[in-house]
Amino acid sequence: xxxxxxxxxxxxxxxxxxxxxxxxxxxxxxxxxxxxxxxxxxxxxxxxxxxxxxxxxxxxxxxxxxxxxxxxxxxxxxxxxxxxxxxxxxxxxxxxxxxxxxxxxxxxxxxxxxxxxxxxxxxxxxxxxxxxxxxxxxxxxxx
Numbered sequence: 075x076x077x078x079x080x081x082x083x084x085x086x087x088x089x090x091x092x093x094x095x096x097x098x099x100x101x102x103x104x105x106x107x108x109x110x111x112x113x114x115x116x117x118x119x120x121x122x123x124x125x126x127x128x129x130x131x132x133x134x135x136x137x138x139x140x141x142x143x144x145x146x147x148x149x150x151x152x153x154x155x156x157x158x159x160x161x162x163x164x165x166x167x168x169x170x171x172x173x174x175x176x177x178x179x180x181x182x183x184x185x186x187x188x189x190x191x192x193x194x195x196x197x198x199x200x201x202x203x204x205x206x207x208x209x210x211x212x213x214x215x216x217x
Contacts, residue, residue, distance in 0.1 A: 077150050080169055085142035087176025089116065089135065090183045093216050100209040109209070114138050115195045127188035131195045 088094075097119075098109035107118035107128065114134035153165035183189075 077147060077154065080173055081147035081150055082139070082143050083173045083176050084146045084169075085139050087172075087179045088142050088146070089138045090179060092117070092214070095214050097212050097214045098209045099212070109195060110214075111135075111138055113141055117189075126186065127190065129192050129195075130189040131192050133194045 092110045095110045095112040096115075098115065100106050100109070109115045110117050110119055111131075111134050114137040115131060116134035116138050117130050118128040150169060153169070154162075156162055156165060
């Protein structure tokens with residue numbers, strides 16, 4: 075149970091950081107926010123009005139948490155297999171540090187940013203454009 079909770083905690087923090095994500099830049103006639111998320115679109119980087127706000131898409135956010143939760147659970151499981159006592163101590167301390175950093179980042183994201191919750195990103199239309207937008211997808215890795 076500890077491994078599941080630790081992996082979910084780290085997954086939520088990692089998902090909110092957008093360290094590893096796709097960045098979708100849509101070409102329109104006005105300044106448009108960029109869409110972020112890996113493997114699913116989960117948020118915008120900003121809104122039109124205030125830079126400390128954005129849209130958080132619940133469907134993509136939950137999908138990304140499940141994806142990264144399974145990934146981190148596998149990593150934690152593999153670290154738990156170690157037989158050497160020093161390796162176990164190091165792996166438990168690294169997992170604990172990552173959980174603490176994740177909790178701090180989650181608190182920061184909840185209190186500082188003004189997230190507007192939406193269910194889905196509506197195929198990048200944002201309720202303004204009827205036709206599909208042309209969006210360029212780039213991979214962002216710790217950028």
